[in-house]
Amino acid sequence: MLDLAPQAEVASDEAFFAPIGRDQFVTDFWGRRPVRLPGWQTRFATLYSLDAFQRDLVGAVSPDRPRAPPPLLKAVHNRDGGGAVFHPPANLAMALFDGGMTLCASGLEAHDARLSHALDWLKGQLKFAGKAEINAYYSPEGEGFAWHYDCQHVFILQIAGSKRWEFSEEPGVHSPPLAIALNVASAPQGSAAARLAGLDIRLPADLEIHEGRLNPGDALYLPPGVWHRAFADTYSFALTLTLQPLSLAQVLRSVVTLLANTDVVGRRDLHRGTTDPRQGLGSEYDSASNAFLSNLWTKLAKMDAADLVKLYGELQQEELLQRLADA
Incomplete structure (x- = not known):
């Protein structure tokens, strides 16, 4: 895992992979291992905001896009790995947030022209032709997600607030066919099912773990299979750009x-x-x-x-x- 120091602002197309650049990212990290890319506070300021998120929850009209249905919304409580998930109407979203639940809105690229352009640009930079989407996560203090790994490439862009992260140096399983939570993978039935599927899963206890905090302007890349968990400080608002591999x-x-x-x-x-x-x-x-x-x-x-x-x-x-x- 490479943890780099922030650098001064650069041209917008270069800023996403700063300070290492796209070529080094593709060669050293893409699909292989995580990398944290500290930035500067205004790095993603023009891309999206908490106000825009609240606007998109109700499917409001903005000058740069036609009216669209509200994004798929869920409210999640998953601090201890047990978890509870609701799919609330938008008018109840903030009440659930105030009650201690993380709000997740999926498919925001369909609601904002800048996000749609950013996603298309990223796919072009990585020569990635598969499915991709942008989600937003808004977490109150102490909330987030327990240990799990995903089956897709994930870029986390911290927009506001901050979140504490822990993640493995390398994937617990390479090119996993599905995402899995630690409490499932470590249970007897879960490990038996993994073996039946031909998966030799290494748990976080078997891997080197890194810790770090994402502040506004910081980014984090997690390849498929990398274990991670995260919890907000006072609050956290971040975007995730998710690219789904095709096996x-x-x-x-x-x-x-x-x-x-x-x-x-x-x-x-x-x-x-x-x-x-x-x-x-x-x-x-x-x-x-x-x-x-x-x-x-x-x-x-x-x-x-x-x-x-x-x-x-x-x-x-x-x-x-x-x-x-x-x-």
């Missing part, structure tokens, strides 16, 4: 779903003729299912990785992926 496993799952759904055998109910599909299929399905699988493997064998990714991209463009996932 070959995700591509393969979607393509297999597409191919399987083109055959009626792939769409049939496996519960018919058996009390537990894990113990075997009903006799009426055995031969048809085996023939179906043989045909499916033949189709897949004709594809290489580039073919799979191309087909996945076509599914995305035609907005079929979600419908297939829900089928």
Whole structure:
């Protein structure tokens, strides 16, 4: 983990990765290890504000954007890892904040032209073509999130207030397929499920842990799988820019779903003729299912990785992926 000293203000496109620059960030940190980038108080002052956040909660109109529905809002209490989550209407948000809950609003790039531009710029800088979004976290004193790791790249930009962070020097698991909390990963059932999924998860106790405070203008990058927890001082307001990786496993799952759904055998109910599909299929399905699988493997064998990714991209463009996932 590299912890650098602040530097004087630079041009806006350079400021995001200051003081190390984009090239060093990509070479040394992107997807590998965390880096804290101390800044200056006005570093993100023109990007977003607490006033803008409160405006966007109610979907108000501003000169730089049309009216949009309010962002997805949740209120979270997760100081000890147990947690409680609510999805309140916007008019109750501040009452929940005053009651000690963190407010999280998702998808703010759809509500603010500057945030949308910043997200597109970051994706271009990193040559990242995947899904991305900007969330805001507004935490009262002492509130935040207990130990967990995420399955996406996360950039935290401190806008106002301050927050104390602890994070691991390296990922507890590389390229994790899903996010997980420490209280789940360390429980017997959680660790057994991880082993079943082929994940060898190292817990925070097994890793070097860094501590630091983010003040206005500071930034922190956390790659997928890095354990972290954070708690506000008097209060904290920060943006998170979240970039979702695309794995070959995700591509393969979607393509297999597409191919399987083109055959009626792939769409049939496996519960018919058996009390537990894990113990075997009903006799009426055995031969048809085996023939179906043989045909499916033949189709897949004709594809290489580039073919799979191309087909996945076509599914995305035609907005079929979600419908297939829900089928």
